[in-house]
Amino acid sequence: MPEEKSKETVKQLFIQFLEARKLRKTPERFAILEKIYTTTQHFDVESLHEAMIENGYRVSKATVYNTIDLLLEANLVRKHQFGGNLAQYERVYNTNHHHLICVKCGKVREVKDLDLMSTLNTRKFNKFTTSYYTLYVYGVCSRCNRKKTKDKNEKK
Ligand SMILES: [Zn+2]
Ligand SMILES: [Zn+2]
Numbered sequence: 001m002p003e004e005k006s007k008e009t010v011k012q013l014f015i016q017f018l019e020a021r022k023l024r025k026t027p028e029r030f031a032i033l034e035k036i037y038t039t040t041q042h043f044d045v046e047s048l049h050e051a052m053i054e055n056g057y058r059v060s061k062a063t064v065y066n067t068i069d070l071l072l073e074a075n076l077v078r079k080h081q082f083g084g085n086l087a088q089y090e091r092v093y094n095t096n097h098h099h100l101i102c103v104k105c106g107k108v109r110e111v112k113d114l115d116l117m118s119t120l121n122t123r124k125f126n127k128f129t130t131s132y133y134t135l136y137v138y139g140v141c142s143r144c145n146r147k148k149t150k151d152k153n154e155k156k
Helices: 002-020 027-038 047-056 061-071 114-122 142-155
Strands: 076-082 088-091 099-100 108-112 136-139
Touching: 002 027, 002 061, 027 061, 027 088, 047 061, 061 076, 108 136
Parallel strands: 099 136
Antiparallel strands: 076 088, 099 108
16 A cells, blocks of 8 residues: 555544544544654654654643554554563554564564465454454574674683
């Protein structure tokens, strides 16, 4: 999906969601959505709030939290717990990727594996309707691996 089109699509989906729940369509909520969909990185609520302030939006942290909750419910944002305590979020559209998580430094890398994805997409589970799946692969990144070998060599 092209960038602009996906932004317009999610906006429409969010409008429908808010209207269905009779919630107010405040400009802050849409500004937050817009910001999230221009961010390609994973983010936490604090940094999103800071970015909003930097961009000149006077939104409170409570509004950011509240909007994230709505977007989670609307399935436009996904929540991740990459092993650390801090919850990280990312947009849902254009995110057909898996996460490789380094258990040493906590670095998260995104990878695409179309074969694996199509397998998961067609997998049906008994008495269960799948909305989405998310796959975390835990391991050690190449940098940490290099460090480990270096430390070992130095000890010799
Ligand atoms: Zn690492
Ligand atoms: Zn991701």
